[in-house]
Amino acid sequence: MKSVLTMLFAAFLISTSSVWVRLAELAPSVSGFYRMAIGGVLLIAICLFQKRRLWVSGQYLSQLFLVAVFFAADLWLWHRSILYVGPGLATVLGNFQVFFMTLFGVLFLNEKIGWRFLLGLALTFFGLFLLVGMHWSELDADYRMGVFYGIATALAYTGFMLSLRRVQGQKGALTAMANLGLMSVMCALILLLEALLTGQNLMITTVTALGSMLALGVLCQVIGWVMITRTMPLLPVSIVGLLLLLQPALSMVWDVLFFDRPMGSNDYWGLLLVLSGIYLATLKARRQKATHN
Template sequence: MFTPRVQALAVLLVAACVLGLAPILVRLTETGPAAAGFWRFAFAMPLLLAVTARPASLGGEGAGTPSRWMGLAALFFVLDLSFWHYGIVMTSVANATVLCNLTPVVVTLFAWFAFRERPRRLFIVALGLALAGAFAMSAGADGGQGTNPRLGDLFSLSVALWYAGYFLAVKAARRTASAMRVMLWSTGLGLPLLLGVSLMLGEDLQPATLAGWAACAGMGLMHVVGQGGVAWALGRLPAALTAVTILIQPVVAAGLGWWVFGETMTPVQLIGGAVVLTAVVLAQWSATQKKGAEAEASAPVS
């Protein structure tokens, strides 16, 4: 029988893989980058409302009222999507996804000081390996994709800060609310903000074809399953471990970018992806060892 921790890790891994679809769907929406984020939220809202409106006997809890942490999560997520979606258009899928997932550097340091989640030495080694693998995936790209690779890389790199803020705000919100309630309010509060950004930038708001609409709807489903899974896991796992495990996302996205758009995966990128996966395994093992050591230290002496 799986322990709650193993279940949380399994959900997190699935959620990270689902989120790997995001850069592919953004390019297929046929809208502006920020508008793609708006439709992601718009199609997600009915699903989130349906989940939270279920009878209490089926696990429903109602919408409730938003906390300040939920509002902060919405703000950070709007900044995250706005910068990242432009990065996806301007650079390669691999670069955009890898650079934005340098979030663990920020999350680990903040969680260490704010949440007192002090990492083990092996975890720091795993983090270094993950970042080295992520850098290899970025540096090893052939540079031929995107409309403005250098600016796209810069936008994607800034997302690491915004996503870290979102990550930590959700972590704090999960102390008093369920994952779906946090998702409902962070999405609902962010919806008009993304619409305002897309209108201010004069973007194309509506897809031109049914395929574009399908991509928008797919983003909504991906948002609920992917971000919902991450929010759920954040209530059960250390923030630093969750952030490193999410680094599987760029590996999935890079593979999909090669398959769907023909973006070349160079040998260096392939090695970098393997290093990231190895680092995730080491991080999980390190966290498990730490939990076992803490349990042994707190056991009564006979």
């Protein structure tokens, strides 16, 4: 029960990340930079305090850099999607990485898909149609672009997950916390360079923005992810997947409560179908992982 509550609390913390991005009202790459810089420095400090290794080789670091590139792209796209379509829908769209991960497995790893995945895919796309497709012609150009940014976020996150899995699967790999800390710092530098090259203002001028960036870096990037990585091995993977669906669901709730997102019956049904479809589509992968463990 304690592990379930811990995972629920971690999902709750991470679900607020899109809210902090919206509240800060900073340029997208700037908020991403502060999140990764604060989180990365804290994670590395924890590793140093616990005397964990932070070095393997130059080749290993270059592979982690690729992970950072994908995550920087993920934040670049996701933060822009948040600005255009709101925290809720942007987070839901980002969770489409489930389908891109499976597609990669089918195309390159000779994995097979079953009826659960196909049913989940159908439910998800019908739910997405209810959320945005029914009124697509009435949406303005920015909103449409935000939807595309959200789907592209899922693609970038897929690249992040695949490249991180490759790094962590190596013999003699660093701990998950060390990998996350180093990756976060490199990601922060990438986003900082992009922000400087595009002339984005790096100054934090309001208390709200400062508090939002601290919450994003400490609560979401460090506490939330550390709780998840430590708790996942203690629970059945099917339960983990179900509990983590709380994140996109709560992100939509926060969007309605704090940013006055209008929600009709079609939106509620659409959200329910999307979340159900994502869960169904990942059942096979979770069962295989559970058997393997």
